[in-house]
Amino acid sequence: MPSLKDIRRRITSVKKTQQITRAMRMVAAAKLRRAQTAIESARPYADRMRETLREVAASGVGSEQPLLQAREHVKHVDVIVVTSDRGLCGAFNTNVLKRAQADIAAREADAPALSIVPVGRKSAESFRRRRAGQVVQTFTGIARVEYAHAVEIARYVTDRFLSGASDEVLLIHSEFVSTMTQRPRCSRILPMVPEDDPAAPAAGEPAKLPYKIEPDAESLLRVLAPKALEVEIYRALLDNQAGEHAARMTSMESATRNTEEMISALTLQYNRARQAAITKELVEIVSGAEAL
Amino acid sequence: MALQLTIVTPEGPRYEGPVDSVVVPGTEGDFGVLPGHERFLAPIRIGELEVRSGNDPSCRWAAVGGGFADVNGERVVLLVDTCEFAADIDEARAERARARAEQELEHKKTARADQFNFRVEEAALQRAVIRIQVSKKKGMAA
Numbered sequence: 362m363p364s365l366k367d368i369r370r371r372i373t374s375v376k377k378t379q380q381i382t383r384a385m386r387m388v389a390a391a392k393l394r395r396a397q398t399a400i401e402s403a404r405p406y407a408d409r410m411r412e413t414l415r416e417v418a419a420s421g422v423g424s425e426q427p428l429l430q431a432r433e434h435v436k437h438v439d440v441i442v443v444t445s446d447r448g449l450c451g452a453f454n455t456n457v458l459k460r461a462q463a464d465i466a467a468r469e470a471d472a473p474a475l476s477i478v479p480v481g482r483k484s485a486e487s488f489r490r491r492r493a494g495q496v497v498q499t500f501t502g503i504a505r506v507e508y509a510h511a512v513e514i515a516r517y518v519t520d521r522f523l524s525g526a527s528d529e530v531l532l533i534h535s536e537f538v539s540t541m542t543q544r545p546r547c548s549r550i551l552p553m554v555p556e557d558d559p560a561a562p563a564a565g566e567p568a569k570l571p572y573k574i575e576p577d578a579e580s581l582l583r584v585l586a587p588k589a590l591e592v593e594i595y596r597a598l599l600d601n602q603a604g605e606h607a608a609r610m611t612s613m614e615s616a617t618r619n620t621e622e623m624i625s626a627l628t629l630q631y632n633r634a635r636q637a638a639i640t641k642e643l644v645e646i647v648s649g650a651e652a653l
Numbered sequence: 654m655a656l657q658l659t660i661v662t663p664e665g666p667r668y669e670g671p672v673d674s675v676v677v678p679g680t681e682g683d684f685g686v687l688p689g690h691e692r693f694l695a696p697i698r699i700g701e702l703e704v705r706s707g708n709d710p711s712c713r714w715a716a717v718g719g720g721f722a723d724v725n726g727e728r729v730v731l732l733v734d735t736c737e738f739a740a741d742i743d744e745a746r747a748e749r750a751r752a753r754a755e756q757e758l759e760h761k762k763t764a765r766a767d768q769f770n771f772r773v774e775e776a777a778l779q780r781a782v783i784r785i786q787v788s789k790k791k792g793m794a795a
Binding site: 399401402403405406407409410413417508511573574580581584585588591592595 | 662666691695720730734
């Protein structure tokens with residue numbers, strides 16, 4: 362039976378933890394709101410970009426743009442795995458990493474060599490521990506996602522792709538579905554060939570472009586294709602950011618709830634112990650008086 | 654008939670509204686767009702964008718980053734990395750950015766550092782110079 366003093370100390374300690382979790386929840390909520398706005402603002406740009414690229418690529422003019430060309434023999438695959446830098450956000454990072462492990466294992470069964478490009482400290486730490494030899498470059502310390510971060514990552518994987526160091530680039534990240542749900546997702550970002558696109562025209566009859574391109578389609582694609590890749594990565598970073606804050610918010614909320622439960626249980630215990638002490642003292646006094 | 658201009662950047666929409674005409678810095682040279690232009694796509698370089706409209710003189714000049722333009726009759730959509738209107742540009746900041754970029758470039762040139770960073774700095778310098786140019790036109794707006 363812990364003493365009164367012990368229980369009191371315990372309650373204070375839990376209360377302090379509660380202050381921390383509550384503050385973290387509020388900070389995460391504020392950051393989540395900002396992250397959601399960032400996603401909202403990026404959407405029109407990304408949608409337009411994707412639409413235009415689809416139109417141009419579907420017309421068959423992209424034949425000479427190396428970023429749009431699928432390679433016959435995929436010998437080397439680069440995998441970008443995006444997580445957050447910080448923990449204390451529930452299973453958020455674990456879910457992505459689990460998915461990544463599974464996807465990587467599946468790809469390795471097909472035998473291509475594989476390199477990993479972790480983005481975010483949690484991902485970097487995990488892969489440095491498990492697959493240190495395969496980590497080629499890490500991107501960490503992104504406090505707040507900016508377009509420039511996406512540009513940097515895009516440039517790195519593009520250079521590797523163009524130099525022949527990799528034949529395919531996969532991107533694994535958390536998709537931000539809602540505050541309650543973040544779903545890990547794996548997509549191929551290079552080469553930029555629609556994997557299963559029902560809207561794609563049948564081979565052999567390229568769709569007519571509804572417009573003129575200046576100076577010509579090839580040079581437009583030279584600008585457009587890398588940009589589309591940047592946008593894809595930017596989107597993943599934003600999703601990851603929003604998901605992280607959402608996950609932290611929900612997990613801190615339940616942590617706060619748990620501390621409340623714990624405090625009430627401890628308070629009950631404290632009062633019982635106090636009552637017992639009083640009763641004991643009374644009995645002692647009474648029996649002392651009787652003895653006289 | 655007015656031309657509907659939309660400028661979007663990855664950070665969000667920057668402008669939306671009817672204008673009389675725009676002059677866009679294309680990679681192959683500046684081009685003007687008036688209402689009823691034929692549909693076409695063109696890449697944009699880092700440069701100055703001129704927006705002409707009778708009712709909104711504050712938005713005459715803007716510094717834009719690279720991207721591309723989608724022109725479609727009565728509608729112009731500019732997808733650019735950055736877009737800042739003259740009124741929003743902090744000239745002192747742009748001046749500092751230019752000084753820093755110049756210094757970096759000088760340093761990279763002597764250190765014979767990698768081409769990659771050189772190009773990044775070069776673009777940064779270009780953007781800073783354009784920003785300064787554009788912000789000097791603030792007064793001309795009215």
